[in-house]
Amino acid sequence: MHALTISEHGGLDRVEFRTDLPAPDVVHDDDVRIRVRAAALNHLDLFVVNGLPGVKIVPPWILGADVAGVVDAVGTNVSGLSVGDYVVVNPGLSDRTCEYCRAGEQPLCPRFRILGEHAPGTMADYVVVPAVNVRAIPPTIPPEQAAAFTLTTLTAWRMVVTRARVQPSDNVLIWGIGGGVALAALQICKQIGARVWAVSSSDEKLRRAGEMGADELLNRNTADVAAAIRERTAKRGVDVVIDNVGADTWNQSLRALGRRGRLVTCGATSGPMVETDVRRLFWNQWTICGSTMGNDAEFDAVVNELRAGRLLPVVDSVFPLAEGRAAFERLQSGRQFGKVVVRVS
């Protein structure tokens, strides 16, 4: 089997295309095997290559969380999925038995795992996953788009719809437009009818965000984002901030946030330690929300959007699996607008 792997942590020179791996078998009755057609990259994959505290890999470790492909074998307990079905996969694996799972909140599972981080990944000819994570989609959706869709759209959906409860009347600030989660959040916010303030350090990315419906465009290299928002909203500020940058943006996010505002974070790509003035937190009655991945109901909701063609991801570039390291370099460069994808078969 072909696969994109690492055998030790480090820089992207550790990313290795292998042609000699055994294809995984369906061992558990509740699993299915998928013939992978495309897999998409996420920032998480860069963290996996670099090494994450507490996460141990077994070499050769197959990278990747996102996948679109065709069911190729099913366990004896699987119903509702058949060989030949064209599918996407929720990359979040949970034990299905703890109190959070039983309450339908799988991403809170103490044994939550993510494909490519804690379980063998998707950048290979085949991947075996629990059938409960798999959803059939129409064959008309190109595999590169389907693979690019799942992790970021699911993450953005939980942030925007469930955690921030964005309303049509809301102003929403989205940092780092061009990243997968930020673009999915933009699309979801515009679907709701909210007013979106998009931030990037690239005028070109802002121009493209404007084409996708972003209402206000702010270049953080040339504008004081919070001051500009205060000025353009008559000091009111925004209702919601979608922030996955962390240390570099936290202070600005809070300065931009109006009374009763909600700040939702799903990551800290620039660093995890931030400072918050508690007096401003209680006086303005802010809500600071963490969010990660999404539950089964949210996954069903986003897959329905995909099936209906209402939410389609932006694909930046597609690389053959054998050139997967170049795909990782593209993601690390930060120059991409949308998802970086590898085509497998």
Ligand SMILES: [Zn+2]
């Ligand atoms: Zn659980």
